Amino acid sequence: xxxxxxxxxxxxxxxxxxxxxxxxxxxxxxxxxxxxxxxxxxxxxxxxxxxxxxxxxxxxxxxxxxxxxxxxxxxxxxxxxxxxxxxxxxxxxxxxxxxxxxxxxxxxxxxxxxxxxxxxxxxxxxxxxxxxxxxxxxxxxxxxxxxxxxxxxxxxxxxxxxxxxxxxxxxxxxxxxxxxxxxxxxxxxxxxxxxxxxxxxxxxxxxxxxxxxxxxx
Amino acid sequence: xxxxxxxxxxxxxxxxxxxxxxxxxxxxxxxxxxxxxxxxxxxxxxxxxxxxxxxxxxxxxxxxxxxxxxxxxxxxxxxxxxxxxxxxxxxxxxxxxxxxxxxxxxxxxxxxxxxxxxxxxxxxxxxxxxxxxxxxxxxxxxxxxxxxxxxxxxxxxxxxxxxxxxxxxxxxxxxxxxxxxxxxxxxxxxxxxxxxxxxxxxxxxxxxxxxxxxxxx
Numbered sequence: 001x002x003x004x005x006x007x008x009x010x011x012x013x014x015x016x017x018x019x020x021x022x023x024x025x026x027x028x029x030x031x032x033x034x035x036x037x038x039x040x041x042x043x044x045x046x047x048x049x050x051x052x053x054x055x056x057x058x059x060x061x062x063x064x065x066x067x068x069x070x071x072x073x074x075x076x077x078x079x080x081x082x083x084x085x086x087x088x089x090x091x092x093x094x095x096x097x098x099x100x101x102x103x104x105x106x107x108x109x110x111x112x113x114x115x116x117x118x119x120x121x122x123x124x125x126x127x128x129x130x131x132x133x134x135x136x137x138x139x140x141x142x143x144x145x146x147x148x149x150x151x152x153x154x155x156x157x158x159x160x161x162x163x164x165x166x167x168x169x170x171x172x173x174x175x176x177x178x179x180x181x182x183x184x185x186x187x188x189x190x191x192x193x194x195x196x197x198x199x200x201x202x203x204x205x206x207x208x209x210x211x212x213x214x215x216x217x
Numbered sequence: 218x219x220x221x222x223x224x225x226x227x228x229x230x231x232x233x234x235x236x237x238x239x240x241x242x243x244x245x246x247x248x249x250x251x252x253x254x255x256x257x258x259x260x261x262x263x264x265x266x267x268x269x270x271x272x273x274x275x276x277x278x279x280x281x282x283x284x285x286x287x288x289x290x291x292x293x294x295x296x297x298x299x300x301x302x303x304x305x306x307x308x309x310x311x312x313x314x315x316x317x318x319x320x321x322x323x324x325x326x327x328x329x330x331x332x333x334x335x336x337x338x339x340x341x342x343x344x345x346x347x348x349x350x351x352x353x354x355x356x357x358x359x360x361x362x363x364x365x366x367x368x369x370x371x372x373x374x375x376x377x378x379x380x381x382x383x384x385x386x387x388x389x390x391x392x393x394x395x396x397x398x399x400x401x402x403x404x405x406x407x408x409x410x411x412x413x414x415x416x417x418x419x420x421x422x423x424x425x426x427x428x429x430x431x432x433x434x
Contacts, residue, residue: 003358006220007249007351012258023426030411030424031432032224036350037365040292041229041314043408047415049425055418075257097258124367125342126349126392133253133347134224137354141220148254150341164420171420175343191260194247198264201272203381203388207247208266209240215248 001141008216010137011189013145014104016180020051020112025142029115029179032138038127045128046171047135048163050114058162059152059176060108066154067105071098093190104147104178111178115146116163120170128174136177145182150175188214218358225433227354228406230362231321233397237268237329242359246332246396249355255344262345263388264352265380267331275379276369276393277325283371284322288315310407321364321395328395332363333380337387345391353394362399367392405431 030047038044050056071079079098082091115135119128136146152159152173160167198207247264255261267273288296296315299308332352336345353363369376369390377384415424 001220003218003220003223003354004249007355008252010252010254012254027411027426027428028432030415031428032221034408034411034414035225035227035406035431037227037229037406039367040295041310041406043414045414046420047411047424048420049415049417052418078257093258124346124370124391126346126365126367129341129343129346130350130353130365132343133350136347137220138224148343148347150256150343153341163418166420174341189252189254189258191251194244194251194264197251197260197262198247198266200266201269201380203263203265203383207264209244211244211248214252215245 004216006137006140008188008214009186010140010146011187012100012147013180013182013184013186014100014147014178015183016111016145016178017183018110018112019181021144021179021181025144026113028142029135029138029144033131033135036131036134038131039122042121042127044120044122045131046118047131048116048118050116050163051112053109055162056111056114057109059114059159062155062158062162063108063149063152063176064105066151067101069154070151108178111180113179115177115179117174117177118165118171119174120172122174125174132175132177139179140186143181144179146177146179148175148177152176188216221433223354223357225405225431226403227357227363228404229317229364230397230399230401230403231317231364231395232400233328233362233395234400235327235329236398238361238396238398242361243330245359246352246355246361250348250352253348253351255348256339259338259344261337261339262348263335264348265333265335267333267380268329270326272379273328273331274326276331276376279372279375279379280325280366280369280393281322283368284318286371287368325395328397330396332394332396334391334394335382335388336391337389339391342391349392349394356396357403360398361396362401363394363396365392365394369393405433
């Protein structure tokens with residue numbers, strides 16, 4: 001698969017089938033992930049694949065609690081905005097995200113594979129998320145869908161207990177990436193265009209070009 | 218370029234030529250970056266391209282101070298280990314990194330393009346570093362080398378002043394990615410293999426496969 005196709009079409013794929021991901025595919029995903037750079041090439045990372053049914057059930061219960069918290073706090077304003085004006089473009093987009101997350105909340109235990117990433121001494125996240133995103137791009141090339149969630153951090157202690165993470169040695173969960181073969185189609189996600197979120201030399205100064213439509217395909 | 222080639226060969230490229238990067242290449246890099254996912258698709262990000270010579274000189278001075286601090290603090294133990302046993306494999310690797318960073322320290326102002334990324338409300342970094350890494354992979358496909366550094370965070374206030382970042386509105390620099398056409402060759406970076414840094418279902422439990430050599434090419 002061409003790099004540009006992967007970069008443009010690796011969107012959050014939360015609705016996936018329970019079909020297992022073959023071990024050789026898992027191996028290719030992780031082997032691509034560890035090629036990513038990390039600060040000083042310290043590779044202060046650990047990865048964990050979770051496919052044990054009991055663990056997935058336990059993690060699913062924690063995920064569900066975290067999501068309920070998320071809707072009631074960080075995303076409360078956005079959900080209130082949806083209720084007030086359900087037909088606006090922003091509301092419809094938020095509703096699509098919520099429907100997809102609702103699906104994940106109900107079906108978390110059916111994800112055939114969860115990839116957890118852990119780091120330490122990485123305050124910015126800049127030494128773990130390139131590797132995580134490489135795993136997701138490598139998965140895309142294998143036809144495996146994924147989504148990245150940090151929401152389990154709201155129950156970090158409980159997650160660390162389930163997975164046996166030695167938090168006393170400084171390790172902590174950076175994120176969880178549920179994976180599986182998608183039920184939906186791949187496509188280019190809608191985004192605010194580059195010229196609305198980019199500057200040149202000074203904050204607020206035009207970047208110098210406009211890109212009204214995606215440059216791929 | 219195939220996605221796997223990009224994932225395996227996008228290593229830190231600090232030594233680059235001063236030749237400018239054409240605007241259409243810059244546009245393709247940023248347009249790929251903004252396709253990355255972010256929490257709740259909030260896209261709470263801004264990007265800035267810096268090519269102004271005076272700014273690059275000012276940022277180069279700040280970078281140099283930050284690197285000096287880094288060697289004297291976070292990496293002091295590793296440099297002491299290099300001095301004590303310069304011929305070990307770890308020492309030689311560290312010395313290679315240091316030589317490369319020394320080059321960047323001396324030549325920072327000659328990077329033809331600096332890409333800065335900013336975020337807010339993103340405690341983990343999980344909503345900005347996928348986009349940054351996509352930019353670096355897209356650059357790789359264009360033959361443009363890059364490296365990711367968060368070290369300027371040690372002089373965050375000064376950097377924000379140079380770039381006009383409205384820190385009072387919650388925005389802050391996530392990282393800086395110097396870019397340019399490399400003087401060296403692309404290659405697969407050496408890493409600890411997957412089975413040494415990955416587990417299955419419980420911390421410390423074997424992941425289930427061994428990958429002694431990179432699975433690409």
